[in-house]
Amino acid sequence: MALIVQKYGGSSVSDAESIKRVAKRIAESKRAGNDVVVVVSAMGDTTDELLDLAQQVTPAPPQRELDILLTAGERISMSLLAMAINNLGIKAKSFTGQQAGVITDAVHGKAHIVDVVPSRVRETIEKGAVAIVAGFQGVTRDTNDVTTLGRGGSDTTAVALAAGLGADVCEIYSDVDGVFTADPRIVPAARKVERLTYEEMLEMAASGAKILHLRCVEYGRRYDVPIHVRSSFSGKEGTLVTNRPLTAENGEELPMEDPIITGVAHDRSEAKITVVGVPDVPGTAARIFEVVATAGANIDMIVQNVSAAQTGLTDISFTLPEGDVPGTLAALKAAQDELKYDSLQFDDQVGKLSLVGAGMKSSPGVSAKLFGALRDAGINIEMISTSEIRISVVTREDSLDDAVRAVHTAFGLDGETEAVVYAGTGR
Amino acid sequence: MALIVQKYGGSSVSDAESIKRVAKRIAESKRAGNDVVVVVSAMGDTTDELLDLAQQVTPAPPQRELDILLTAGERISMSLLAMAINNLGIKAKSFTGQQAGVITDAVHGKAHIVDVVPSRVRETIEKGAVAIVAGFQGVTRDTNDVTTLGRGGSDTTAVALAAGLGADVCEIYSDVDGVFTADPRIVPAARKVERLTYEEMLEMAASGAKILHLRCVEYGRRYDVPIHVRSSFSGKEGTLVTNRPLTAENGEELPMEDPIITGVAHDRSEAKITVVGVPDVPGTAARIFEVVATAGANIDMIVQNVSAAQTGLTDISFTLPEGDVPGTLAALKAAQDELKYDSLQFDDQVGKLSLVGAGMKSSPGVSAKLFGALRDAGINIEMISTSEIRISVVTREDSLDDAVRAVHTAFGLDGETEAVVYAGTGR
Numbered sequence: 045m046a047l048i049v050q051k052y053g054g055s056s057v058s059d060a061e062s063i064k065r066v067a068k069r070i071a072e073s074k075r076a077g078n079d080v081v082v083v084v085s086a087m088g089d090t091t092d093e094l095l096d097l098a099q100q101v102t103p104a105p106p107q108r109e110l111d112i113l114l115t116a117g118e119r120i121s122m123s124l125l126a127m128a129i130n131n132l133g134i135k136a137k138s139f140t141g142q143q144a145g146v147i148t149d150a151v152h153g154k155a156h157i158v159d160v161v162p163s164r165v166r167e168t169i170e171k172g173a174v175a176i177v178a179g180f181q182g183v184t185r186d187t188n189d190v191t192t193l194g195r196g197g198s199d200t201t202a203v204a205l206a207a208g209l210g211a212d213v214c215e216i217y218s219d220v221d222g223v224f225t226a227d228p229r230i231v232p233a234a235r236k237v238e239r240l241t242y243e244e245m246l247e248m249a250a251s252g253a254k255i256l257h258l259r260c261v262e263y264g265r266r267y268d269v270p271i272h273v274r275s276s277f278s279g280k281e282g283t284l285v286t287n288r289p290l291t292a293e294n295g296e297e298l299p300m301e302d303p304i305i306t307g308v309a310h311d312r313s314e315a316k317i318t319v320v321g322v323p324d325v326p327g328t329a330a331r332i333f334e335v336v337a338t339a340g341a342n343i344d345m346i347v348q349n350v351s352a353a354q355t356g357l358t359d360i361s362f363t364l365p366e367g368d369v370p371g372t373l374a375a376l377k378a379a380q381d382e383l384k385y386d387s388l389q390f391d392d393q394v395g396k397l398s399l400v401g402a403g404m405k406s407s408p409g410v411s412a413k414l415f416g417a418l419r420d421a422g423i424n425i426e427m428i429s430t431s432e433i434r435i436s437v438v439t440r441e442d443s444l445d446d447a448v449r450a451v452h453t454a455f456g457l458d459g460e461t462e463a464v465v466y467a468g469t470g471r
Numbered sequence: 472m473a474l475i476v477q478k479y480g481g482s483s484v485s486d487a488e489s490i491k492r493v494a495k496r497i498a499e500s501k502r503a504g505n506d507v508v509v510v511v512s513a514m515g516d517t518t519d520e521l522l523d524l525a526q527q528v529t530p531a532p533p534q535r536e537l538d539i540l541l542t543a544g545e546r547i548s549m550s551l552l553a554m555a556i557n558n559l560g561i562k563a564k565s566f567t568g569q570q571a572g573v574i575t576d577a578v579h580g581k582a583h584i585v586d587v588v589p590s591r592v593r594e595t596i597e598k599g600a601v602a603i604v605a606g607f608q609g610v611t612r613d614t615n616d617v618t619t620l621g622r623g624g625s626d627t628t629a630v631a632l633a634a635g636l637g638a639d640v641c642e643i644y645s646d647v648d649g650v651f652t653a654d655p656r657i658v659p660a661a662r663k664v665e666r667l668t669y670e671e672m673l674e675m676a677a678s679g680a681k682i683l684h685l686r687c688v689e690y691g692r693r694y695d696v697p698i699h700v701r702s703s704f705s706g707k708e709g710t711l712v713t714n715r716p717l718t719a720e721n722g723e724e725l726p727m728e729d730p731i732i733t734g735v736a737h738d739r740s741e742a743k744i745t746v747v748g749v750p751d752v753p754g755t756a757a758r759i760f761e762v763v764a765t766a767g768a769n770i771d772m773i774v775q776n777v778s779a780a781q782t783g784l785t786d787i788s789f790t791l792p793e794g795d796v797p798g799t800l801a802a803l804k805a806a807q808d809e810l811k812y813d814s815l816q817f818d819d820q821v822g823k824l825s826l827v828g829a830g831m832k833s834s835p836g837v838s839a840k841l842f843g844a845l846r847d848a849g850i851n852i853e854m855i856s857t858s859e860i861r862i863s864v865v866t867r868e869d870s871l872d873d874a875v876r877a878v879h880t881a882f883g884l885d886g887e888t889e890a891v892v893y894a895g896t897g898r
Contacts, residue, residue, distance in 0.1 A: 060527035094547065100487035101551050102558035109557070112565055113550035116543040120521065123540035124528050130536070131529035138539055143615060188570060 046212040047169070048073060051083040051179065051202035055219045056276040057121050058088030066217075066276060067128035070174060074134055079169040081209065083179045083202040084125055086117025107152035111181075111192045115141070118178035118198075126176045135173035139164060141181035142190070145208075146201060148182035154194030155182055157201075157263075160208030177205060196257020203260045207267035214269050216256065217276035222283035223248065223255050225307035225457040230445045234452065235459035237283050237306060244306045244400055245271075245285045247434040251398030252311025261285065305401035305410075305455045306433075310448050312441055314344060315369050316394045316426075318361040319376065321386025329360060332376070332383060339375035341368035344396075345429040345438060357386070361427065363438060366392055394426065395444030398436040399451060411435055417454035423447045473639040474596070475500060478510040478606065478629035482646045483703040484548050485515030493644075493703060494555035497601060501561050506596045508636065510606045510629040511552055513544025534579035538608075538619045542568070545605035545625075553603045562600035566591060568608035569617070572635075573628060575609035581621030582609055584628075584690075587635030604632060623684020630687045634694035641691070642699045643683065649700050649709035650675065650682050652734035652884040657872050661879065662886035664710050664733060671733045671827055672698075672712045674861040678825030679738025688712065732828035732837075732882045733860075737875050739868055741771060742796050743821045743854075745788040746803065748813025756787060759803070759810060766802035768795035771823075772856040772865060784813070788854065790865060793819055821853065822871030825863040826878060838862055844881035850874045 050070065057063050074080045094113050098105045105113075122138040129136035145161030168175040179198025182191050193200055199216055206214035223245070224234040240248070242265035249258045255273060264271045264285065274282025322328050329348060336343060344363045364372060369390060376388055404410050414435055418425060423446060427438035439447050452458060477497065484490050501507045521540050525532045532540075549565040556563035572588030595602040606625025609618050620627055626643055633641035650672070651661040667675070669692035676685045682700060691698045691712065701709025749755050756775060763770060771790040791799060796817060803815055831837050841862055845852060850873060854865035866874050879885060 060524060063528055097487060097547070097551060098554060101490055101555045104558070105554040106557050109550040109553045109565055112546060112567075113554075116546040116550075119539055119543040119546065120524070123536040123543075124524060126536045127525060127532040127540075128528045130533050131531070138536055140539075140617075190567075 045077050045079065047079040047081070047209060048213055048215060049081045049083065049202050049206040049209065049211045050215045050217060051198055052085065052125075052276055053198065053218045054085040054088050054090070054121075056217055057084060057125065060124070063087075063121070063124050064128050067125060067132055069217075069276065069279075070125075070129055070136075071132045071134050074174055081165055081169060081175045081177065081205060081211070082125065083177050083198055083205060084118060084121050085179050085198040086114075087121045087124075090117040090120065108189060111152045112190050114192050115178065115181045115190050118180060122176045122178045126174075129174055129176075135171075136176055137168050137173055138176040138178070139168075140178050141201070142183035142188075144175075144177040144205065146177075146182035146204070147185050148191045148193065150184045150187070150189065150191065152189075152191055155184075155191035157182060157193070157204045158185070160204050162205060162208050165205070166209065177201065193259075196260055199257050199260035200263055203263045203267075203269050203271065206269045207263065211269065213272050214264070215272045215274060216260075217274055218255065219275060219277060220255060221275045221278055221280050222273050223253070223285075223307070225305075225459075226448050226452045227253075227310065230310070230448050231308070231452045231458075233458035233460075234307075235457060238281075239284045239286070239288075240306060241402070242285060242287060243433060244402065247398070247400040247431065248307060248309050251309035251400060251434060251436060252313070252396060253307070253309040256285070305399065305404075305457060307400055307457065308448050308452050308455075309398045309400060310444055311396040311398075312444065313366055314363045314394060314396055315366045315390065315392040316361055316363050316438065317369065317372060317376075318359055318389040318391070319383070319385045320359050320389060321355075321357045322360055323384055324356050324358040328383070331379075332360060333362075335375050335379045335383070336362075336364075336372055339368070339371040341365075341372045345427050345436065347427045363394065363396070363427065393441045394438050395441040395447070396436055396438050397444060397447050397451060398434050399455070400434045402433055404430075404433055404435060413454055414451060417450045418447055421446055421450035423450070472504045472506065474506040474508070474636060476508045476510065476629050476633040476636065476638045476641045478625055478641070478643045479512065479552075479703055480625065480645045481512040481515050481517070481548075483644055484511060484552060487551070490514075490548070490551050491555050494552060494559055496703065496706075497552075497556055497563075498559045498561050501601055508592055508596060508602045508604065508632060508638070509552065510604050510625055510632060511545060511548050512606050512625040513541075514548045514551075517544040517547065535616060538579045539617050541619050542605070542608045542617050545607060549603045549605045553601075556601055556603075562598075563603055564595050564600055565603040565605070566595075567605050567610075568628070569610035569615075571602075571604040571632065573604075573609035573631065574612050575618045575620070577611045577614065577616065577618065579616075579618055582611075582618035584609060584620070584631045585612070587631050589632060589635050592632070593636065604628065620686075623686055626684050626687035627690055630690045630694075630696050630698060633696045634690065638696065640697045640699050642701060643687075644701055644703035645682065646702060646704060647682060648702045648705055648707050650680065650712075650734070652732075652886075653875050653879045654680075654737065657737070657875050658735070658879045658885075660885035660887075661734075662884060665708075666711045666713070666715075667733060668829070669712060669714060670860060671829060674825070674827040674858065675734060675736050678736035678827060678861060678863060679740070679823060680734075680736040683712070732826065732884065734827055734884065735875050735879050735882075736825045736827060737871055738823040738825075739871065740793055741790045741821060741823055742793045742817065742819040743788055743790050743865065744796065744799060744803075745786055745816040745818070746810070746812045747786050747816060748782075748784045749787055750811050751783050751785040755810070758806075759787060760789075762802050762806045762810070763789070763791075763799055766795070766798040768792075768799045772854050772863065774854045790821065790823065790854065820868045821865050822868040822874070823863055823865050824871060824874050824878060825861050826882070827861050829860055831857075831860055831862060840881060841878060844877045845874055848873055848877035850877070 148155035575582035
């Protein structure tokens with residue numbers, strides 16, 4: 045008998061029918077002899093509808109009130125799901141983030157979990173019932189205020205709860221069959237990856253793969269919680285994310301080639317800022333990025349041109365999430381006198397492609413093959429960055445899909461059958 | 472400077488626009504120098520929509536989960552209202568029933584408030600902010616489970632909070648201007664009553680006047696909280712419910728006549744059960760009503776026919792809420808052998824009219840005038856019951872409106888202008 049934490053996203057519980065379908069799946073897991081704890085997101089578009097209501101009331105809602113508003117969404121889905129499971133003859137009780145002991149800091153809108161004290165959840169499963177827990181939400185320890193965890197919050201709730209309960213596995217259900225070698229909507233020949241390490245999954249997530257959020261994977265790695273990414277629609281085995289790489293030693297298939305390419309991720313959500321005409325003297329770049337940091341922006345890639353000898357000036361470009369652009373431009377503008385640059389350029393038509401896999405840096409052939417594939421496809425590379433297990437390049441946004449397909453094929457990742465894609469995405 | 476608790480029903484906060492309108496009214500009360508605590512119901516039809524979702528998932532939802540589901544409604548309205556008030560430049564914070572310290576027993580679906588510990592609400596108003604509290608909900612002390620208070624729950628929350636805070640007045644806002652001498656939808660000439668005692672209001676509420684729920688008035692009487700019933704649409708002074716009757720001594724107008732007739736209430740929600748052919752021996756009626764009590768029914772009026780001398784049998788009729796009929800019939804059926812009656816009759820086409828006012832029982836002219844007015848209008852009386860300040864009669868349901876109009880006119884209650892009626896009703 046195993047203890048399983050299952051997480052269902054908004055697209056899996058979008059209406060009464062799909063809630064009943066999910067209830068059946070949970071009942072099957074329970075009848076198979078497992079202890080089951082379920083984390084659930086808000087139904088379908090509930091969160092967007094609530095945000096829209098808030099916008100109708102005020103252009104700048106206080107974050108504390110916004111958190112209270114948004115947590116109504118999981119309250120609805122979790123109680124309905126508990127009802128549906130009870131209707132199948134299996135006892136189920138639902139718990140808010142607070143009742144489940146999800147303690148967070150007080151940063152409303154993007155709170156971090158600081159502790160999980162799931163005593164009521166544990167009591168419930170010890171009595172043989174299923175515990176349903178609201179994802180995405182927690183409570184502050186001191187003031188008893190409701191918080192939300194921000195993007196990927198429900199996944200993080202599930203993994204944190206699995207860690208706190210010492211669960212055998214955390215199953216993340218969504219509308220895709222698992223982690224693919226590329227987004228199947230762009231590369232129909234993309235294959236499902238059977239197994240990944242936390243590090244590979246982190247690089248995929250950081251590179252734009254939407255399937256699991258960075259925070260959830262980080263949590264899983266820190267507490268060594270096996271994460272099973274699978275579909276609530278198909279019932280197939282999905283992708284297992286653990287600390288054990290796929291090797292011959294642990295009795296599993298050897299990869300087809302060495303290094304092991306996990307997949308090709310892409311990201312359209314970043315923008316590029318170029319600071320033009322910066323004096324090429326020591327410390328300038330440092331000052332620029334100090335200014336950027338005060339604006340709270342998360343810098344991704346940085347490129348500094350070679351200085352033109354006759355002017356002593358250079359250009360510095362960096363990428364960052366589009367949402368951070370206005371604040372960053374304002375901060376740089378305010379510091380123009382001190383930084384002594386000529387002008388600022390801003391470009392939101394960029395796309396990022398990342399090739400992720402173990403042992404890449406030690407295989408120089410990988411980057412040569414990557415650049416060759418892009419050259420053959422006629423795609424221009426604007427920026428490059430590498431890590432131990434990832435190579436990322438920035439291209440024009442409108443050539444990003446072609447780039448992903450070309451690289452996927454060049455590295456022999458294409459499968460023989462088309463991947464199945466379901467509609468919608470979860471919270 | 473006064474401390475005012477204001478309660479707004481669902482029809483007052485049915486969409487973003489009406490929430491902004493209510494926010495303005497709250498801001499005015501605050502800017503006039505008062506401390507303001509607001510209790511709010513779920514938006515418009517939210518509760519019905521959530522109940523409908525639950526019905527789609529299961530025909531018999533567990534009450535605990537239903538309570539969690541329904542309390543999502545106030546979570547949405549209270550946070551939106553807090554946002555709207557903040558947007559007007561006045562600080563406002565919203566609190567769930569739990570955060571506001573509304574402690575109840577564990578009877579899900581119709582919990583009773585056992586204690587109010589509003590320390591966070593008090594802190595909030597002491598800091599000069601408006602506290603918004605979710606109506607209709609509380610939390611159990613021991614298990615920290617969410618409960619709902621049942622019909623009239625938000626009104627009860629408001630009065631209980633006013634008592635706990637020692638507020639100067641509890642204002643109940645809805646879509647009518649106050650308590651009327653009769654339902655203005657039936658009697659267009661009905662007049663607004665300026666002032667009522669708790670006892671008169673209790674009789675009105677118990678007799679079918681929907682404006683305030685029985686529990687809320689009982690709470691107000693027990694803790695002596697003045698209740699001001701008024702409209703969130705018109706801004707007019709409404710009806711004040713206190714422990715002070717309207718007399719010349721407290722410097723207010725003397726009533727037009729003596730006894731003081733408060734108004735004419737009506738109720739279509741009851742049914743009549745007749746137990747036919749009961750042996751007319753001592754103790755029979757007692758056993759019948761013991762059986763009825765085990766079915767949990769709330770008996771209202773009882774009539775026993777004069778026994779027919781030759782048979783020694785009699786009929787016993789009583790009225791009760793329609794919802795209690797099936798269980799009561801089943802309980803009586805199961806006890807037929809013991810009770811030795813012939814048959815059961817059931818009638819849901821009955822209506823009840825009640826004349827409410829102080830000092831009625833001591834004025835024999837009142838009942839004579841009432842029966843005369845009904846006779847002149849050609850309306851047959853099926854049952855009669857009286858209390859210190861009320862006379863109720865049961866008629867055919869389809870002649871109830873005519874009966875209400877005839878009695879209203881006979882007692883000189885008709886006003887000169889038509890009452891204004893707004894659409895919808897709150898929770």
